[in-house]
Amino acid sequence: MFDVLLTTDRTMMTNHHGKEFLGFMATGPAIGLPEPIWMWICAPKMRTDDLGRVWQAPYGMRKIESVLINAGFNVATVDPDHLDKHLKHAKVLLLSHHDYFALCPPSSEWWSITKKEPVNAKSFRKLMDRRSIREAKRRGLKIIAGGPAAWQWLWKLDKWIGWDVDTVVDGEAEKIVTDLVSKALNNESLPRYVYVGIDDVPKLEEIPTIKHASINGLIEVTRGCPRNCRFCSVTLRPLRHYTLDMIEQELKINVSEGVTEGIIHSEDVLLYGSRSVEPEPNAVIKLHELVKSYYKRISWSHASLSAIKRAEEKYKLVSKVREIICDENQDYWGVEVGIETGSVNLAKKIMPAKSAPYPAEAWPSIVEEAFAIMHDNNIIPAATLILGLPEETEDDVMRTAELIDRLRPYRSLIVPMFFVPMGHFKTQDWFTRVKVKDEHVEVMKRCFYHTVYWADDIVSKFYLKGSVYAPLRWLIKLFLRYAKWKIRAVERKLEVGKIVKKDY
Amino acid sequence: MADEIEFVVVGRVTDNVKNLLFENFNNIKSKGFRRVNLRFFTDEAPLRCLEEVRDLLLSNMVVSIKLYEHGLHKLSNVLNQLAKQGKKIVILSDEALTPKIKDLLKDLVDKE
Numbered sequence: 001m002f003d004v005l006l007t008t009d010r011t012m013m014t015n016h017h018g019k020e021f022l023g024f025m026a027t028g029p030a031i032g033l034p035e036p037i038w039m040w041i042c043a044p045k046m047r048t049d050d051l052g053r054v055w056q057a058p059y060g061m062r063k064i065e066s067v068l069i070n071a072g073f074n075v076a077t078v079d080p081d082h083l084d085k086h087l088k089h090a091k092v093l094l095l096s097h098h099d100y101f102a103l104c105p106p107s108s109e110w111w112s113i114t115k116k117e118p119v120n121a122k123s124f125r126k127l128m129d130r131r132s133i134r135e136a137k138r139r140g141l142k143i144i145a146g147g148p149a150a151w152q153w154l155w156k157l158d159k160w161i162g163w164d165v166d167t168v169v170d171g172e173a174e175k176i177v178t179d180l181v182s183k184a185l186n187n188e189s190l191p192r193y194v195y196v197g198i199d200d201v202p203k204l205e206e207i208p209t210i211k212h213a214s215i216n217g218l219i220e221v222t223r224g225c226p227r228n229c230r231f232c233s234v235t236l237r238p239l240r241h242y243t244l245d246m247i248e249q250e251l252k253i254n255v256s257e258g259v260t261e262g263i264i265h266s267e268d269v270l271l272y273g274s275r276s277v278e279p280e281p282n283a284v285i286k287l288h289e290l291v292k293s294y295y296k297r298i299s300w301s302h303a304s305l306s307a308i309k310r311a312e313e314k315y316k317l318v319s320k321v322r323e324i325i326c327d328e329n330q331d332y333w334g335v336e337v338g339i340e341t342g343s344v345n346l347a348k349k350i351m352p353a354k355s356a357p358y359p360a361e362a363w364p365s366i367v368e369e370a371f372a373i374m375h376d377n378n379i380i381p382a383a384t385l386i387l388g389l390p391e392e393t394e395d396d397v398m399r400t401a402e403l404i405d406r407l408r409p410y411r412s413l414i415v416p417m418f419f420v421p422m423g424h425f426k427t428q429d430w431f432t433r434v435k436v437k438d439e440h441v442e443v444m445k446r447c448f449y450h451t452v453y454w455a456d457d458i459v460s461k462f463y464l465k466g467s468v469y470a471p472l473r474w475l476i477k478l479f480l481r482y483a484k485w486k487i488r489a490v491e492r493k494l495e496v497g498k499i500v501k502k503d504y
Numbered sequence: 505m506a507d508e509i510e511f512v513v514v515g516r517v518t519d520n521v522k523n524l525l526f527e528n529f530n531n532i533k534s535k536g537f538r539r540v541n542l543r544f545f546t547d548e549a550p551l552r553c554l555e556e557v558r559d560l561l562l563s564n565m566v567v568s569i570k571l572y573e574h575g576l577h578k579l580s581n582v583l584n585q586l587a588k589q590g591k592k593i594v595i596l597s598d599e600a601l602t603p604k605i606k607d608l609l610k611d612l613v614d615k616e
Binding site: 034151154158160161189191192193194195197198199200 | 538551554560561570572
């Protein structure tokens with residue numbers, strides 16, 4: 001039995017059938033399909049051992065688990081379905097989530113559009129409402145919540161009190177978690193809230209490697225980002241690149257536990273090894289050779305569009321990386337990229353360094369060129385853009401709409417997201433501030449039609465090809481058909497509304 | 505730790521207290537403090553203090569913060585502990601202090 005447990009709800013404790021992108025469906029409510037089927041698509045159950053310890057767990061939880069194992073604690077990362085039996089003995093429960101209360105985009109948008117609670121928040125709520133947790137609390141269980149969405153608890157004090165969460169930790173916790181868990185085990189007083197400032201962020205040598213497999217073989221290669229965009233919190237942390245040795249240790253762990261495909265995680269994979277915004281071709285090539293020597297298939301978590309353009313234009317680096325990645329096991333790879341805006345004016349104000357080493361004035365053309373490079377090299381981007389940014393004007397939004405039209409020839413998914421204040425903007429009262437305007441609806445429509453235009457191609461020819469994925473493919477196509485029908489129905493309604501308004 | 509500072513708030517977080525905290529947060533960064541313990545002594549509803557200083561917490565991006573919530577009865581214990589650790593105690597505002605607490609603080613301040 002374990003003193004310290006790490007867990008989270010089903011939408012996080014899943015490998016999404018090995019298809020990370022399906023995890024995005026967990027940010028919405030079930031649409032056009034019964035909820036159990038929706039959950040099966042986006043959050044199938046995770047395999048466990050006899051004790052309920054998970055085969056794969058979210059990477060951040062694996063890091064904390066590793067810190068605690070190194071410190072000598074009796075700790076396990078358990079599946080939510082096996083939590084109850086462990087709660088009878090455990091003294092500390094550690095929680096993590098990407099979006100506890102569905103306040104992040106795109107969950108918050110799905111919620112406001114459909115008026116239904118997304119399955120991620122619903123699933124977390126069900127976990128926390130369990131009688132087993134209430135009973136364990138009465139016996140003295142301490143609950144510590146952290147992870148990337150820790151900030152959300154500051155807006156949900158009723159839940160914090162209701163579920164009797166002892167401590168919320170916001171930030172990289174490697175250096176402080178041991179002290180907190182010791183205090184919890186010794187029944188000493190715990191802080192209610194901890195923010196990890198710059199001086200308590202772990203140095204590279206203070207970050208341990210994981211000891212068990214991460215979800216979909218995700219391995220971090222860099223923390224932090226040098227671009228300093230005003231809407232982002234990652235940029236506030238110092239830049240740290242993992243050594244190839246650290247990366248190899250984590251690859252070995254995943255492969256030894258049967259995970260042979262994986263995601264390279266960084267805010268900007270093409271800047272691996274660089275201390276500036278200029279790619280370091282040798283470091284990037286060595287990284288990919290190393291990862292590909294362990295994993296059959298790989299993808300990137302994030303890359304910046306300016307780095308993609310720069311890397312290919314100056315070093316032919318994207319083409320070189322393609323030669324490493326694409327082989328008999330894979331013929332494409334995915335990545336998340338940030339368009340954010342099509343407006344030069346807004347780009348200058350909120351993300352002047354996002355285009356670097358190119359000038360901010362070139363931002364829309366950087367986006368187009370990077371999309372062309374990705375299309376030619378079989379990289380499939382899931383692109384995001386932000387609506388409702390502070391200081392945004394109607395003209396800014398229309399520039400974004402025009403840019404989406406120009407991106408039509410390039411295979412990609414484009415997802416609009418409403419601004420959630422992080423980084424320098426995080427004190428702003430966004431709950432009352434977000435107002436959806438006509439031009440926002442126009443951008444959302446263009447994104448939707450762009451995405452469904454390419455989704456069929458991506459699902460059939462790339463992402464879910466082969467007989468193994470036939471049921472999933474069929475369900476996704478069914479959902480896409482339903483979504484198209486639904487949007488057209490809404491459009492017809494809006495058109496009728498406009499005519500009625502005009503006539504009277 | 506040398507770069508650590510404690511703020512002790514007794515009772516409700518009034519606008520004046522909030523302003524004092526904001527003001528001092530800005531000062532401590534320039535004075536080299538990188539870790540702050542915020543201690544609220546209150547018998548109010550749980551996390552009320554956190555709601556009252558949420559803006560302060562969200563406006564910080566540099567220093568480490570630990571926020572503690574204690575019952576009023578713990579005040580003398582905690583203050584004595586801080587004094588034993590050799591921490592210098594400065595009273596920023598005494599607007600909400602009862603005579604009993606003032607006496608307690610006076611004793612501790614005199615020790616410095």
